[in-house]
Amino acid sequence: MKLTLNVWRQTGPTAPGKMVRYEMPDVNPDMSFLEMLDVLNEGLIQKGDSPIVFEHDCREGICGSCGFMIDGKAHGGFPKTTVCQLHMRHYKDGDELFLEPWRATAFPIVKDLMVNRSAFDRIIQAGGFISVPTGSAVDGNAIAIPKSNSDRAMDAAQCIGCGACVASCPNASASLFTGAKIAHLNLLPQGQPEKLDRALHMVTTMNEEMFGSCTNLRECEATCPKGISIENIAIMNRHFVEASFAHRPTASEAGAG
Amino acid sequence: MATAVVPKSKIQQSLALYQSSIGKKYVVAITGALLFAFTVGHMLGNLQIYLPNAEEALISYAKLLRTSMEVLWVIRIGLLTAFVLHIVTIAQLYNLNRSARPQAYVKKTPTVSTFASRTMYVSGPILFFFVLYHIAHLTIGNVHPNYQEMNPYRNLVWGFRQPLAAGFYIVAMSMLGAHLTHGVWSMFQSVGFNHPRYTPLIRSFATTAAAVISLGNISIPVCVLLGIIGKDVV
Numbered sequence: 001m002k003l004t005l006n007v008w009r010q011t012g013p014t015a016p017g018k019m020v021r022y023e024m025p026d027v028n029p030d031m032s033f034l035e036m037l038d039v040l041n042e043g044l045i046q047k048g049d050s051p052i053v054f055e056h057d058c059r060e061g062i063c064g065s066c067g068f069m070i071d072g073k074a075h076g077g078f079p080k081t082t083v084c085q086l087h088m089r090h091y092k093d094g095d096e097l098f099l100e101p102w103r104a105t106a107f108p109i110v111k112d113l114m115v116n117r118s119a120f121d122r123i124i125q126a127g128g129f130i131s132v133p134t135g136s137a138v139d140g141n142a143i144a145i146p147k148s149n150s151d152r153a154m155d156a157a158q159c160i161g162c163g164a165c166v167a168s169c170p171n172a173s174a175s176l177f178t179g180a181k182i183a184h185l186n187l188l189p190q191g192q193p194e195k196l197d198r199a200l201h202m203v204t205t206m207n208e209e210m211f212g213s214c215t216n217l218r219e220c221e222a223t224c225p226k227g228i229s230i231e232n233i234a235i236m237n238r239h240f241v242e243a244s245f246a247h248r249p250t251a252s253e254a255g256a257g
Numbered sequence: 258m259a260t261a262v263v264p265k266s267k268i269q270q271s272l273a274l275y276q277s278s279i280g281k282k283y284v285v286a287i288t289g290a291l292l293f294a295f296t297v298g299h300m301l302g303n304l305q306i307y308l309p310n311a312e313e314a315l316i317s318y319a320k321l322l323r324t325s326m327e328v329l330w331v332i333r334i335g336l337l338t339a340f341v342l343h344i345v346t347i348a349q350l351y352n353l354n355r356s357a358r359p360q361a362y363v364k365k366t367p368t369v370s371t372f373a374s375r376t377m378y379v380s381g382p383i384l385f386f387f388v389l390y391h392i393a394h395l396t397i398g399n400v401h402p403n404y405q406e407m408n409p410y411r412n413l414v415w416g417f418r419q420p421l422a423a424g425f426y427i428v429a430m431s432m433l434g435a436h437l438t439h440g441v442w443s444m445f446q447s448v449g450f451n452h453p454r455y456t457p458l459i460r461s462f463a464t465t466a467a468a469v470i471s472l473g474n475i476s477i478p479v480c481v482l483l484g485i486i487g488k489d490v491v
Contacts, residue, residue, distance in 0.1 A: 019363055072366035098364040105357050171354035212357030213278035213350045216443040217370035231451040237279050238449030244274040
């Protein structure tokens, strides 16, 4: 089938970018979207042009590397699908598609369709971890966890950090990402020691990284390739406010701590 | 590289809470809840226009509200504070959100968000100007063609006989309906209440309440324009 692609080309972080039109005369419907771009890039390299830069790694929908906007929808807007798992059979002969990188102050463009998502790493560094004692492993079954909590924590843990939530949000908010990472650990017993610090530090970092605020439009939830619910944002909001009120200085008053 | 700063004193803590986008959303949600409660009460007051002796009913309702001017002013100042906080806070969030994405997409397609939810920044400012006009029109009466002190019924009929004024009321109340369909469920989410059993009910409640308030209020200028209300006013 025949496709027309309009791809955002930008040579570097500070260079001005523009949409460039490419004709794809013979696209195999069994290709994934990234394979289709591989074919386009082969042609560009043969012609001596620079290939379109896009991020990818596992191509199985689990690593979170790939992702860009297709026709104004993150990952193309198909339910629970990353762009590497999106196949060309979803498109029709003669379609014209617009490909753009995630756009957010917090995600500066590296080149073409690739953005720098280090801001997510810094949110994780601020509190997306638990402290575990060294020594022999604790018997897994010794810690009782309500089934519904473990299910919700596992659902939140599915986040692959692809950035589609930020990209699809009209406010470029990272609330779904941060909410999922907070809820994932705060719902489990292992996450309790750092529960309030986690909420406080991760949200503070999220704000400092210049992500926007949540206006509850649910665009993130709809385009999340892992189907993560905005219930996680509500959990984050609760725990953050609780942490803001409950936070106390590190030293205990009697000096015994 | 940004690192998390933990606030030290209590004042810093409260400020940090307000400075955070989540703290601001709590302010918008709580003030929004107060303003929503006011729109419910205001609409119920308005609907007395459909009572058999509407003129008497509305005059006695106006007197009832003014039983104690002190109490009335406490409520007015409370509402004004909520109104100002709601607008100032959301304006700050609006600026934050614009700076979070300085370069717009060439093409952006909304998926599940409702038209009303995406246009809160349009319905909100229209409602702000409506409130200013409405107070000048029917509370103070300085932009009213034929204002009579303490006779809401006649003021309303005279006021709405001007098609432009009635038209603005109808537009503004449609905007209020749109604003509430998103705002009323959204305030629960903002304060951290989201539950698979209750959130669908809250969303239905928001849509129903928005429709009732909006249509209940719109019916009044429409009935005046059609001559159903105010036959006795010449």
